[in-house]
């Protein structure tokens with residue numbers, strides 16, 4: 001699908017990957033629907049896009065609320081009368097040992113946005129794309145959707161859910177001319193870390209040369225509209241850890257536990 005003139009919904013367009021993705025689609029001449037909670041940020045981006053000569057439409061939506069998702073789809077249809085591309089990008093992680101996570105604000109909230117938000121938005125958009133007999137759905141997964149590491153319990157669970165949901169959906173909707181693609185970025189420099197509530201000092205960080213910019217991920221998303229892919233791991237070097245996790249899980253377990261978990265939890269262990 002060529003993005004020019006297409007109607008593209010980007011969720012989580014108020015910062016990071018979503019913001020960069022909306023900008024990238026606008027550069028390609030698409031009509032972009034910007035959704036998130038921080039409407040002031042969406043308005044600023046919309047003004048920038050409109051100045052570029054492309055069209056942007058703002059819908060304030062909390063993706064954890066079904067009524068907001070229904071409003072997003074209804075307002076998009078009222079404005080443009082079709083939906084060609086859905087980028088399910090909104091999401092966040094709260095990264096701490098499981099017992100430290102708040103049952104509602106950290107655990108339930110992550111599942112509500114990262115999993116239910118993706119499922120319910122897709123569910124609302126799907127009949128429109130089926131009627132059109134065309135569409136492209138791009139789901140923002142994560143390396144955590146393939147390899148789960150300590151303190152990522154809920155985030156990894158949410159992204160594994162996105163992985164499974166997308167795989168099944170891809171096999172359901174292809175006959176209607178709808179493609180489902182998944183992106184698995186490693187670390188990306190965005191506001192993500194500032195919302196993650198990371199308190200611990202850890203050696204488990206992404207090496208600098210593997211860090212991505214939001215623009216690099218955005219460019220990948222646009223490419224997926226042109227040429228859909230089942231899975232796109234970026235940067236590709238992370239495929240090595242996916243391979244290791246799949247075929248040598250015992251080695252990955254012992255390395256992670258001995259190199260990261262035990263040294264980081266040593267003081268707590270001694271106290272118990």
Ligand SMILES: NC(=O)c1ccc[n+]([C@@H]2O[C@H](COP(=O)([O-])OP(=O)(O)OC[C@H]3O[C@@H](n4cnc5c(N)ncnc54)[C@H](OP(=O)(O)O)[C@@H]3O)[C@@H](O)[C@H]2O)c1
Nearest residue numbers: 012014015016017036037038062063090091188190191192
């Ligand atoms: N950064 C990374 O290292 C990384 C790596 C792999 C995957 N990802 C994934 O990439 C996606 C984007 O993250 P990012 O890195 O760009 O982080 P970010 O800059 O913090 O952006 C997150 C976006 O999600 C939106 N969002 C969060 N909760 C929402 C809610 N309840 N309703 C509507 N929108 C909501 C935020 O908008 P409002 O706050 O305005 O609502 C914001 O626009 C996420 O799905 C994340 O899991 C990130």
